[in-house]
Amino acid sequence: MNWSSIQDVIDWGTVPDWFGAVGSIASVLFVYLGLRREIRARRNDDLRIRATQARLVSAVAEIRGTSVLRVGVANESDAPVLDVVVLARLVPPDDPDAPPVGLAAAKQVRRIPGHDVHDLFVTVAAEHRLRPADTVLVDLTFTDHDGNRWHRIGAGQPEPVG
Incomplete structure (x- = not known):
């Protein structure tokens, strides 16, 4: 018995597809945060060197x-x-x-x-x-x-x- 006709039209994919999508988003976020941290560290090092005098x-x-x-x-x-x-x-x-x-x-x-x-x-x-x-x-x-x-x-x- 089908309660909604929409379920027959929409393909929600499979569990492996969902895990793949979440993994891709997580890896992009991880790379972004790592680059941001590296840029901040380099700026701090540059400021520390400039502030020596x-x-x-x-x-x-x-x-x-x-x-x-x-x-x-x-x-x-x-x-x-x-x-x-x-x-x-x-x-x-x-x-x-x-x-x-x-x-x-x-x-x-x-x-x-x-x-x-x-x-x-x-x-x-x-x-x-x-x-x-x-x-x-x-x-x-x-x-x-x-x-x-x-x-x-x-x-x-x-x-x-x-």
Whole structure:
């Protein structure tokens, strides 16, 4: 006894055909995911190699009085860094998770030779009064010897710009 006339018209194939189709789709998906993982690994390796010099450039802020910061930008690499932009920011003492507040206009240095430390003195805006217990982060943006532009916040890892 036949409940539907559609079953007589549609050929659903056999179980081996279904397994073959599922296997084909799974193998294409497996190759796609493997290629995607390989591309991501190569990009990470390339970024790690490009960031070799950038990891050797850092900045440290030292509070001098209530309105002056000494920011030392250290280039521990063999090659110079160019177009260095330094921006000092204050971490709000009452809310450390809040975004840091800019203390002054950005300072620029054209070139810092390899194995050198360049000191910048930043005069803090009048509305900010620094205390010895304050935490100051330094936003550092620069171009490495190979022409790559980098941004680094505090002691964090350098990130490519653009």
